[in-house]
Structure formats: structure tokens, C-alpha cells
Amino acid sequence: MRKLAISFALISVLAAAACSDNPYDPDGPAVDPNAPRVHITSPERGAFAGDVATLEVKGNASDDTGVASVTVNGVNATVAPDGSWTARVPVAAGTNLLHAIATDAQGNTGKETRAVVAGPTVSIDRVVGQAITASMSTQTFDAIGRGAGNFITTSNLGALVQPMNPVLDLGTTNGQPDCLYAQGRITSMSVAAADVKLIPQTGGLGLDVTLDGVSVGMYLQYAAACIDGSRNVTAKAQRLRVRGKLAVSLDNLGRFKIALQNPNVQLVGLDVDLGGIPGAIVDLLSLDTRLGPVLAWATERFVVPMLNNSLQSLTQTKTVNVLGKAIDITVHPSRVEFDVTGALVELDTVLRAHGDEGSPGYVYVENVVPAMDKSQGFQLAVADDAANQLLGSFWAAKGMELALDLKTGPYGEIGKLYDRVELAARVPPFIDASGKGLVLTIGDLMATFRDKNSVATQIAINATLKLEVVTKADGSLRFDVGTPKVFVDILDEYIDGANQLSNAQFEAVTSFALSRIVAFGSGAVGAIPMPSIGGVSMTNVSIAEQHGYLVVDGEIQ
Secondary structure (H helix, E strand, C coil): CCCCEEEEEHHHHHHHHHHCCCCCCCCCECCCCCCCEEEEEECCCCEEEECCCEEEEEEEEECCCCEEEEEECCEECEECCCCEEEEEEECCCEEEEEEEEEEECCCCEEEEEEEEEECCEECCCCCEEEEEEEEEEHHHHHHHHHHHHHHHHHCCHHHHHHHHCCCEEECCECCECCCCEEEEEEEEEEEEEEEEEEEEECCEEEEEEEEEEEEEEEEEEEEECCEEEEEEEEEEEEEEEEEEEEEEEECCCCCEEEEEEEEEEEEECCEECCCCCCHHHHHHHCHHHHHHHHHHHHHHHHHHHHHHHHHHCCCCCEEEEECCEEEEEEEEEEEEEEECCEEEEEEEEEEEECCCCCCCCEECCCCCCCCCCCCCCEEEEEEHHHHHHHHHHHHHCCCCEEEEECCCCCCCHHHHHCCEEEEEECCCCEEECCCCCCEEEEEEEEEEEEECCEEEEEEEEEEEEEEEEEECCCCCEEEEECCCEEEEEEECCCCCCCCCCEHHHHHHHHHHHHHHHHHHHHHHHHCCCCCCCCCCCEEEEEEEEECCEEEEEEEEC
């Protein structure tokens, strides 16, 4: 059967229709009868060409008045008298779109677009090393410190400390009371004002915490000369200052390990009413010297978990749903580095959809971790290889195969023309961050429209979409796509007779194609991890490509 494909660049077609001097005829043919017809015969749609730098593209072209020229991606093809042609075309690693254009003597053009995958492939199940790098400036830790200070003044601190009781345990034997012992348990704790400073330094963060108006309720149990006693006491201090170093490293399981080293504690205006407590117990307690370390310990319990939560929020190990497919997002820190300008955290990832066992792998390109800016704000770099593992896995799991009942959904004009559409992408989507623009390519998405059981029309959709970063309702970030540039080929494969669409039908079909491309693109890239720092909000977010990485910059609020 003869194969015919007429390609349209959707944006150009709609613009030309709006600017045309000729009256619009909805019943007129969508395909210009005067335009040459061009068809690519090799490579086939959805071909995986392997690790090649150029590709031989073959096809045929015809026209009533003769074909003047054929180009493929701007490369002139050699055209034989019978209309067959050949062109040697450069290709890059990833999903490439081949645009064939035939021109006749009158300047009319016919077009076809199809996709081919080139480049070295690797197994879909590999760990992508240095997949994500996050840089945190002093501003980032200022914001975390402000959050910690607010947390200390507004939370039920006593409840947080109680699991660590007893905070004082003196004179017991293996925790068991003796004839002279004292145990103290914190029952309540409040702070009028808190100032938490986290200062980046080599190996971690300098900690400088000032708490004003500290009040600690304690329940004391004791024995003097084997006579038991107990009492509630309240210790108050005008000011507590704790300084030290929070050493930050990774444990053997890739978790952040944070410990306060060499704490220096200063208590100002300590007041404890110990009236009625035996002198031996007062001497044993020595609260004027013991309470400072206890409060420093309590302060560590407030600040360290919050800092740890902020850092652990970078590691998004979870399962998300993308267009009906479950995708496992596994993120593990592999390196953390602190100096006086800030911190760098490198993360390894595995991003896979359930059901991708038949995957041919994904195109892997060696990248160079970009130089990260720790001088201000927050910066995130995501390797395109991590994104392409996810996209390749999603495609292999048939995440881009879909059947829709057009009569039961909000599909507008397309639902009036056809009963059902079946969608299937012949190649995986691919993100290119090599320096030529941050672009997502979706290739050879085949749409077969049916009336009852018969095929009414079939189109091939190819598109490129620029990547964006948007802020979600909860303040976190996600990748999204902008307006696509879409190429639609009207096919007559598997259709009795020519696939001749009217202008109105073509508009309905291309409008549907545009919506599906945006839905697939937005859903797929939205699953790419965008680690954030817990408790830190960003503004003025931008995205660019750098050495194979998607680099996101933002200012700290």
C-alpha cells in the first residue's frame, strides 16, 4: 500500500491561517493539492540507530511539475530522476527529529517529520551517580536558623524533651535508686525569644543559639540517708547561650549524621528555688553547673532534628503516580561538603517506572558537574541522564500508550468527529541539556482515530518543548513544559483510500495533538525530582542548561 505523510508545523500552520488573505474554508482540504509529496522510507519510525554521529536518510518525493529539491534537517539530499533521494544527516545523542522538505519549481513545499534515537545506551536499572547537586549559601542556613528560632519559641518543648528523661541521674546504680541519689525529669520548658545562627565552616556549621526568658519545670526524685523525697521545681534563666560546631557527615547508609561538638554554655540570671530539699541533695545536684549542659543538650535536640529534616528533604525516596503509572523515586546523598561559603550535597538517583522490564535502556551522555554558586540563594543541578532514565523507563512501561473514549470526555470538537483514539509513542522522550537549549523532544507519538471499529484517520505527532520551573501551591518547585512546537503528519497507512482531512478536521486533530503533547510532557517531567531545603522558600526561580545539567537558581525568602 502506498504510504503518504504530509507534515505540518502546528504553530506555523495556525499563524499562516490567521494571516492569510484567502477566506477560510472549513470544508476545504487541509493538504495543499499543489504541494509536493515527500516520504521518508528509512530509517523507520521509532528506529534505534545506535551510537552513530550521522545517519543515512532515504525516501521518495513526487510532484505534478517535478521536485526541485529535498532537504533533511537543512542538508541537501541527492534526488534521482524517479524521485527517490538520499541524505547523510548529522544526529546527536538522544531522540532526533528528521524533517524532510520537498520543494517544487513554484516554491510549494511538502514535509514529513519522524523520530530516531541515536547514541550509546545503558541499562535502565543503573544508579545515576552525581545525578543531583545542591548548593546552599549562607542565606540558606540563615533561613533554616530563622525557622529553628521560630520553632523553639512556638513548640511544646517539654514534650520534645521528655522522651530523653531523666536528664539528671546522679548517685544511682544502673539507674536504680540508692540511699543518696537524685533524678531530674523535665516536665515543661518554654522560651520567650530565640535567635539561632548557623554559620557555614569547614566540616559543618558553627552554631550560636541565644535563648531569652528560659523556664524549665523539673520533677526531682531523691534520697538522703535512705530517706526518699520528691518535689517539683522551676529553674529560670534570663539568658542561655550555646555555641559549638555542628559536624555534618554521612553514615554508612547514606544518611546525614549531625552532632554538636565542643558546646560552650553560658547561663545568665539563673534562679532555682530548692527550699526544703536536703543540703546533701542540693550539693549533689549542683544545678548552677549541671543545668547549663542539660539546657545545651536540650537545645541540640531542638536544632539538630530541624537541620536534619531540612537536609533530609533533599532525599526524596518515594513513589509517585504519573498518568496512571507508578514511578519509584530513589535519591541518596553520596557526598556532603561544607566550607565558609556554604555547602554542597551530591545525590545519586534511580528513577524507574513499574513494569519497565522490557526496556532497551536509555541514551546516556557523559556530563560534567557544573561549578555551583554558593555565594547566594540556592542552586540545584539535575543531570539530564537522571531525567532520561525516568523518561526511558516511563516509555518502556508503556506510560505513553493510552486509549481514550472521545465520546465520554471533555474533548471538544474531536469528540464530535471520532469515537475513540489510541495513542502510542514509538520512541522514548528525551531531554537535551547539552548547551543548545533546554529541550524535551517527544517523537513519533502515533494517534489512531476510530469510528466504531474502523480506522478513520491516523497521524504522527512530533514535538519539541522547552523546560520551565514552576512553583506549586505548597511552595515547592517542579519541572514543567512551555508551549510546544508540534509537527503533525497525516498518514494513510492502514486506511482505505487517501487520508484526506478538511481544514476543520485538521484543526480538531492538531488541537487534540497539542493537548496530548502538553499532558504527556508536563506529567513526565513533573516527576523529575526537584529536591528542596525544608523550611526554605525561593523566589525569582530560573532554569538553564550547563554541561548536561538542568541548573535551577533561586533567591531565598
